[in-house]
Amino acid sequence: MATEQDTVEIWNTYGTHQLTRGLQLPELDRWDWGIPETGPGINALGEVAGLRVLDLGSGLGRHAANLAALGAKVTAVDTSPAQHQRALTRYQDHPGLHLVCADAVAHLHAADPYDLIYSVGSVPYLDPNRLLSALAKGLKPGGRLVFSALHTNSDSAGPSNEVTPRPEILRLPGTTQDHPVNMWSSACSCGKTSWSSTASPWNRSQRSTPRRRTTQSPTGCTRPAVRHACRAVPAPTHLPRRTPPSGSV
Numbered sequence: 001m002a003t004e005q006d007t008v009e010i011w012n013t014y015g016t017h018q019l020t021r022g023l024q025l026p027e028l029d030r031w032d033w034g035i036p037e038t039g040p041g042i043n044a045l046g047e048v049a050g051l052r053v054l055d056l057g058s059g060l061g062r063h064a065a066n067l068a069a070l071g072a073k074v075t076a077v078d079t080s081p082a083q084h085q086r087a088l089t090r091y092q093d094h095p096g097l098h099l100v101c102a103d104a105v106a107h108l109h110a111a112d113p114y115d116l117i118y119s120v121g122s123v124p125y126l127d128p129n130r131l132l133s134a135l136a137k138g139l140k141p142g143g144r145l146v147f148s149a150l151h152t153n154s155d156s157a158g159p160s161n162e163v164t165p166r167p168e169i170l171r172l173p174g175t176t177q178d179h180p181v182n183m184w185s186s187a188c189s190c191g192k193t194s195w196s197s198t199a200s201p202w203n204r205s206q207r208s209t210p211r212r213r214t215t216q217s218p219t220g221c222t223r224p225a226v227r228h229a230c231r232a233v234p235a236p237t238h239l240p241r242r243t244p245p246s247g248s249v
């Protein structure tokens with residue numbers, strides 16, 4: 001938890017910086033998964049109207065507001081008070097949207113289960129050893145989990161076979177100030193490793209996505225993909241070294 005807490009403090013620095021800048025980002029005109037104009041779009045979530053939905057690590061809250069406008073009952077949880085404040089400043093009275101400042105794992109243990117949990121770029125900041133069991137509890141049977149995670153870090157390293165955090169750089173937008181954060185970038189579809197082994201209780205209890213025959217991954221694994229309840233949306237991005245792992249969100 002200490003590693004995660006350090007990273008949360010950096011996100012708080014980031015949020016405070018964005019509050020101070022007063023940057024006004026436009027509403028989403030096309031759903032993205034962290035990297036604009038790439039990826040499958042909102043269709044990856046399926047039908048959302050009437051569903052109880054959690055946005056995990058919601059930041060400014062634009063995705064959550066977008067889904068609420070489509071008729072979902074959305075809770076947007078972010079553990080950084082500054083990021084939460086950014087969302088409150090913009091969406092406090094947004095119909096269908098409930099903004100919560102809390103650790104996502106604590107929230108999942110306390111809240112009633114959700115029909116759909118999604119996350120745009122935030123899952124890799126949480127230790128899967130504690131996150132995945134919370135997701136198992138936090139999703140209704142048959143519920144859906146959809147998240148995006150960077151495929152390649154700023155050092156050009158692909159997903160790791162080990163469930164271990166590795167350093168990444170977060171740059172404060174509009175500055176040259178870099179901050180170290182930690183991310184778990186695990187090879188999520190690869191045999192016995194990382195996501196699949198830590199996710200096993202949850203794999204058994206939830207609906208599977210269609211099986212792919214083989215998996216190509218930078219780790220060289222060609223095993224058939226295991227059945228997952230989740231759909232991981234890869235951001236097919238190679239980040240040039242020292243570019244922040246997320247845009248100006």
Ligand SMILES: C[S@@+](CC[C@H](N)C(=O)[O-])C[C@H]1O[C@@H](n2cnc3c(N)ncnc32)[C@H](O)[C@@H]1O
Pocket residue numbers: 004008011012034056057058059060061062077078079080083102103104105119120121122125126246249
């Ligand atoms: C890359 S940002 C993504 C923000 C938002 N999903 C978006 O795309 O605009 C990651 C967010 O995860 C949040 N976060 C990190 N650890 C968290 C935790 N344990 N619980 C909830 N939120 C967390 C950070 O505060 C930050 O706002």
